[in-house]
Amino acid sequence: MPHTFTFPNIRREIAALWQLAWPVLVGQLATVGMGVADVAMTGHTSADELAAVSLGASVWAIILVTVSGVMMAINSIVAHDVGAGALDKVPHAVRQALWKALAVGVTAAALANLATLVFDYLYLTPHVHRQASLFVHIISIGLPPFAAYRALYGYSTSINQTKPVMVIAILGLLFNVFVNWLLVFGNWGLPALGGVGCAVSTGLCMWLMLAAMIVWLRVAPAYRATYPFTHWEWPHWAEIAPMLRLGLPIGVTYFAEVSAFGAVSLLVARYGVVEISAHQIALNFSSLTFMVPLSFGIALITRVGQAMGEGLPVRARFVAWIGVGMALAFGVLSALLMVLCRHQIAAAYTSDPAVQALCAYLLVFAALFQLSDATQVATSSAIRGYKVTRAPMLIQLLAFWGVALPLGCWLGLGHDMAAAGFWIGLTIGLTVAAVLLSWALARLAVQRVREA
Template identity: 75%
Template sequence: MPTSFTLPAIRAEAAGLWRLAWPMLVGQLATIGMGVADVAMTGHASADELAAVSLGASIWSIILVTVTGVMMAMNSIVAHDVGAGQLGKIPRAVRQGLWKGLGVGLIAALLANLATLLFDHLYLSDTVNAQASLFVHIISLGLPPFAAYRALYGYSTSIDQTKPVMLIAIGGLFFNIAVNWLLVYGNWGFPALGAVGCAVATSVGLWLMLAAMVVWIKLAPAYRATYPFGRWEAPHWPQIKNMLHLGLPIGITHFAEVSAFGAVGLLIARYGAVQISAHQIALNFSSLVFMVPLSFGIALITRVGQALGEGNPARARFAAWVGVAMSLGFAVLSAALIVLLRHQIAAAYTSDPAVRELAAHLLLFAALFQLSDATQVATSCAIRGYKVTRSPMLIQLFAFWGCALPLGWLLGLAPAGLPWAPAEPMRAEGFWIALVLGLTIAAVLLSGSLQRLSLRRLRA
């Protein structure tokens, strides 16, 4: 295994990371593609339907990404067991992870529905309010199966079985697009449900993805050595508590970032459908691009965790920084492409001229924060490979809730009575400037944290 920073060693590690990451990348793109399809397809229905999906997605994405983070503890646990050669511990961990997923999913569904009460205070039209609330009520039914699916996802990717999650996610995307086409526009005699049709498609698709994952694990020979469904096992609260101890800080870390973006959507809703729709388009496409460094990051959890399980901190440090460099290299490319193609990207989402023009402008800020975003996600995932989750959580909370949101509130809303504020509210643009700053702060602090942690483990 390569552990020194020579060109052949870097090439070998990059190739190993890519072999693990690319199926996850395709799967992640397919999963996030369900949300992209929701926004893009309703964007060609009407501005009100797009605004409803945008607001509903603000709640949905916060809950969904937080659940993903809480369930990510499975990746670190299984990767360490694989590296240490303790395969017998994995089936029990997976079974308890599924119990944990059931509880996390049910709590998440309850919180999502309660969050719709915020819509009553956002100066929305009655139509948009009702559609956005119904969107969340229906799509939240997919949260319990999604949490269980992420437990099996973490198990599968950590034993190097990444292609199944890719194929299942692709199937889920095609199902989502097909059902959207039927229910959003009312094709083939189906009712034209608009935003509600998107929610139905996504919720049903998540149940089907869980079922497909279970069937695959039952049938594929690669899972025999760690097969988790051979026996029934009741919840074991001490083990679930230990998983939550590891997973909750990751969930809070994810929440800190995505809630900042979601809060921006809620705060600018007072400025009307054009502002919220343009914001959601820029955010939605940024989320799509973000799947590449995120896939490198998830692969890093496995690479770093397996190396540490083997007792090889030098290899863990080497893998971590090669992964960060790969993420940063992609960010340079994606930033350039977003700048060049921003008008075409906006036009693909909506036919409304005002929304299209503002979305293209906001995509410039999305291009700007690609470098910081890729760096912060890669470094934070590498740190989680060390089973360290508290420091990334504190850094993300400070960067987004301590810096980005207060500055965004100041620039975007220009509240009266403060010592200094813009003469006129900068609206969505002001919030995006603040988000760029928050991502940059997170990237710098997390890079320093990874450097100190990896050197400390190496010396120990």
């Protein structure tokens, strides 16, 4: 059988999934690289500026990733249409997704600005408080174009066009680093804005990436059969509502995970600049390695969705577990990298000896949850390929807000373990998510095969 777990079949599927995933991976690394550049470049100004960017980036990351999740509904919808051969449905779905993006992006920008009120309740110096709030206020201008970009991103990857998102993300990273160099340090006679310069750069970069994607869709031949900008179309609630029902649970799922990490960043702030900075660097590097299994997950949504659109649930199950295995294999490699190179990683981010020492210690905990983190993102993505989004949402809420955060608070605050206590809680929460999501995927895959 073409989808049994034999070595030739596994090798072919790994090659097919990698062919789809590697441009997504490069694009994701470039996108996350913007955040890495913000933190790393600010880290060489002052500890106060780094703390301000770390706090502002925590709020930004929560909102940004939630928007990505809400907009991810278009991935499954287009993948199923492509698998079923219904290419005529794709342009209409993309146009409606862009109307949805407008509403989501504006709402997200408003929520990001309101979220800065939480800084009033933290033990921050006036300078750090002011800079962190200003960072969020400025960078929020990038949320509406980012939501629209993610709609077009999902459309492109779901018709097997992943290289454009890679190229555009690389251009965005180069733009971000260059403008950071100008504004953070005050080169070429420009004012040295510190962390605020990062916010200006990233906000502008979101608009640049959206414009580049629109131009690419217009000129590339691969999009002609499904090109969405052939005519004007008003929003249709009957079409947008199902997208929201599919996308909102994904957004909540992403929010559950990222907000737990973000909440930890805010809670760690009470322990001072060194704890904030070390935690943020360790989290930032963990986010960088996380892009690899996340890219496998995005490819899995397309592969599983297309298989289900073709009416092949056995193939969908085969694809899903191969993707999970690939993500898990990388988790082992990233864990070894963090343990063996933790001191070098810390030194690349900051020259402060105290921050370096604590960051190297926290990276040990980051290494521990690499296996669980890779497994949970791959399994949840495979489940979304089946157009099922509520089960991952409930599991993630339980794992992060029912286990990770309470346990982290108990250890970090109650037992005075500071950042280390929170990282132990996150590790256990991710393990709970990985186990439950693996069980949910196995159950769903068998159910779909039986229904067929």
